[in-house]
Amino acid sequence: MNLISKTTINNIFEAARVEEVISDFISLKKAGSSFKGLSPFSQEKTPSFMVSPAKQIWKDFSSGKGGNVVAFLMEHEGFSYPEALKYLGKKYNIEIKEFSNTPEEQIKLDLRESIFIALSFSSKYYTENLYNTDKGISIGMSYLNSRGFSKESIKKFGLGISFNEKKSFTDQALKNGYEISILEKSGLTIKEGKEGLDRFKNRIMFPIKSISGRVLGYGARIMSNSSKIAKYINSPESEVYQKSKVLYGLFESKSFIIKEDNCFLVEGYTDVIQLHQKGIKNVVSSSGTALSSDQIMLVKRLTENVTVIFDRDQAGINAALRGIDLILEHGMNIRICRLDDGEDPDSFAKNHSLGYIKDFISQNSLDFINFKASLLATEYENEPTKKAEVINNIVKSISLVKDTIKMELYVQTCSKIMNISEDSIFGTLSQIKNSKENRFRNKPSQSFNIIKNQSSKGDLIDELYELEKKIITILILYGQKTETFNESILIFSEEDDEIIEKNKYVNSKVFEKIFLDLQQDEIEFANKEFRDLFDILMTEYQIKGFISIEKIVPSLSSKLSEIVSSIILQEEKHLLHKWDKKSIYVTLPSENVSVMVTETILSLRKLLVSKKIESLQESIKSKNNKSVLENVMGYYQLRRIVSSKLNRVL
Numbered sequence: 066m067n068l069i070s071k072t073t074i075n076n077i078f079e080a081a082r083v084e085e086v087i088s089d090f091i092s093l094k095k096a097g098s099s100f101k102g103l104s105p106f107s108q109e110k111t112p113s114f115m116v117s118p119a120k121q122i123w124k125d126f127s128s129g130k131g132g133n134v135v136a137f138l139m140e141h142e143g144f145s146y147p148e149a150l151k152y153l154g155k156k157y158n159i160e161i162k163e164f165s166n167t168p169e170e171q172i173k174l175d176l177r178e179s180i181f182i183a184l185s186f187s188s189k190y191y192t193e194n195l196y197n198t199d200k201g202i203s204i205g206m207s208y209l210n211s212r213g214f215s216k217e218s219i220k221k222f223g224l225g226i227s228f229n230e231k232k233s234f235t236d237q238a239l240k241n242g243y244e245i246s247i248l249e250k251s252g253l254t255i256k257e258g259k260e261g262l263d264r265f266k267n268r269i270m271f272p273i274k275s276i277s278g279r280v281l282g283y284g285a286r287i288m289s290n291s292s293k294i295a296k297y298i299n300s301p302e303s304e305v306y307q308k309s310k311v312l313y314g315l316f317e318s319k320s321f322i323i324k325e326d327n328c329f330l331v332e333g334y335t336d337v338i339q340l341h342q343k344g345i346k347n348v349v350s351s352s353g354t355a356l357s358s359d360q361i362m363l364v365k366r367l368t369e370n371v372t373v374i375f376d377r378d379q380a381g382i383n384a385a386l387r388g389i390d391l392i393l394e395h396g397m398n399i400r401i402c403r404l405d406d407g408e409d410p411d412s413f414a415k416n417h418s419l420g421y422i423k424d425f426i427s428q429n430s431l432d433f434i435n436f437k438a439s440l441l442a443t444e445y446e447n448e449p450t451k452k453a454e455v456i457n458n459i460v461k462s463i464s465l466v467k468d469t470i471k472m473e474l475y476v477q478t479c480s481k482i483m484n485i486s487e488d489s490i491f492g493t494l495s496q497i498k499n500s501k502e503n504r505f506r507n508k509p510s511q512s513f514n515i516i517k518n519q520s521s522k523g524d525l526i527d528e529l530y531e532l533e534k535k536i537i538t539i540l541i542l543y544g545q546k547t548e549t550f551n552e553s554i555l556i557f558s559e560e561d562d563e564i565i566e567k568n569k570y571v572n573s574k575v576f577e578k579i580f581l582d583l584q585q586d587e588i589e590f591a592n593k594e595f596r597d598l599f600d601i602l603m604t605e606y607q608i609k610g611f612i613s614i615e616k617i618v619p620s621l622s623s624k625l626s627e628i629v630s631s632i633i634l635q636e637e638k639h640l641l642h643k644w645d646k647k648s649i650y651v652t653l654p655s656e657n658v659s660v661m662v663t664e665t666i667l668s669l670r671k672l673l674v675s676k677k678i679e680s681l682q683e684s685i686k687s688k689n690n691k692s693v694l695e696n697v698m699g700y701y702q703l704r705r706i707v708s709s710k711l712n713r714v715l
């Protein structure tokens with residue numbers, strides 16, 4: 066894969082509207098010149114997600130995330146930067162022009178892209194087999210119809226068929242110019258000697274797609290009920306396909322998961338399709354693999370709520386039990402729905418109406434406590450030891466819940482169900498917590514000391530960070546304004562025969578004032594991001610005399626873009642409160658810019674002087690140097706002067 070050219074990127078940013086793109090995923094409402102909505106990254110009742118069409122940026126105040134339109138797609142959809150650009154290019158009909166990467170990187174990227182292209186070809190090949198061949202229609206379509214799949218579902222999920230031939234796909238791919246090595250690395254072909262044989266034969270092909278819709282691999286099902294052949298075979302892992310990082314049906318279901326704020330989790334491919342077909346479209350499958358942290362994180366980007374629907378057999382029960390603690394560990398909410406005996410999600414969807422399915426899930430979904438208790442109830446009846454084991458199992462799960470209120474409610478529920486006091490449960494929770502803390506304490510003391518020493522300087526670092534951020538904020542919001550500053554100047558008094566300090570009012574651009582003051586003191590930002598932003602902003606101001614955030618933001622890195630958007634939208638959030646209409650009158654920052662600039666610069670000077678004093682004092686401890694001591698006294702005097710000026714400003 067090549068790099069996308071700068072011209073193309075600029076064209077994309079010029080065409081893309083952040084409010085249009087985001088409204089495809091979440092509901093936005095007008096709020097003055099901006100838009101507001103519920104955060105897609107956290108659970109909240111009061112909207113704190115803001116979009117600024119004027120600045121073409123967004124900010125989620127509940128999670129702290131923010132940035133431009135590309136940053137949103139990367140956060141929400143899990144796209145890489147190039148994938149996000151290509152998504153926007155497709156949405157706004159912009160041709161993607163690319164240029165070459167470095168040779169080493171290009172080889173690696175070319176391999177991935179070649180595999181993607183081969184997989185795309187295979188998807189078209191298997192689909193063509195199904196729709197446009199006699200065998201495909203008579204065998205494949207007949208089988209799918211007998212399983213209750215509609216034409217719409219077959220098309221939507223891109224189902225296809227592989228024929229019962231040794232190398233029909235491989236030969237066709239080779240004729241179309243695909244290399245045998247790429248076919249092998251994509252998992253489509255098995256190399257045997259000099260020949261290539263098809264991995265998939267006589268099977269219905271279920272394409273497994275990425276969140277952006279690219280084919281990564283296949284689940285392939287036999288069309289007979291033979292017990293001698295594996296019912297399903299899956300693509301091997303490759304450069305593009307890691308089964309623990311993929312959920313089947315996520316591409317087709319992601320918008321519905323966001324809308325419903327819930328994700329149904331099932332086991333198989335057909336489970337997903339049948340539920341989707343019936344009208345339950347916020348559903349994905351782990352594709353028969355044990356649920357992984359990466360899979361849970363994919364869901365968490367879309368919703369905090371998961372409902373597991375599983376078969377009543379032992380395999381289904383075990384799958385549900387494995388997933389509970391892992392989902393809780395990620396701070397998510399989980400409910401479990403057990404189907405009736407002999408039913409799986411596939412047959413359940415086929416045999417019942419949408420209304421019945423919804424009612425059944427609603428009435429039979431249990432939280433993890435009730436589920437574990439009901440599952441194990443028969444095992445502990447009249448056996449205190451087994452009952453204790455069950456309780457400990459449940460409490461262990463409760464200990465993973467991060468929300469304190471939720472944890473307390475779960476304790477109450479467990480107490481009622483298991484007929485045990487809340488104090489006993491809290492005691493067990495305390496033991497679990499202490500056990501975790503002890504494991505931490507037992508680590509080598511050297512490691513603890515390092516952490517302790519680092520944290521001792523936290524306040525100073527935080528204060529410096531906030532002051533540097535404030536300077537950047539002032540430059541972005543008020544940099545081009547002309548303000549009147551009270552400047553201190555030193556003059557020689559012939560009358561008193563000494564140098565005295567006098568105040569003089571000077572009109573100056575805010576950015577000029579900041580630049581000259583920082584240059585005078587030879588101050589350089591400690592934070593790299595702020596340092597980079599300062600250089601960018603000052604260059605713009607010095608060349609043009611003003612800045613255009615709309616033009617600057619697209620050229621920034623995602624990190625810098627996030628900082629800028631946070632600053633701008635924090636200001637807009639303040640203005641949206643409309644305090645004056647509530648008969649509350651506040652002084653806006655824009656009304657006291659000169660004071661704010663002076664205060665910030667002086668506070669920064671004072672902090673850096675204090676930091677210098679601390680550094681010199683440390684050197685005195687190890688080395689009694691008279692000149693160092695004199696320097697310390699000089700800095701003490703300087704700090705008193707700065708403090709005096711700061712007090713006058715305040």
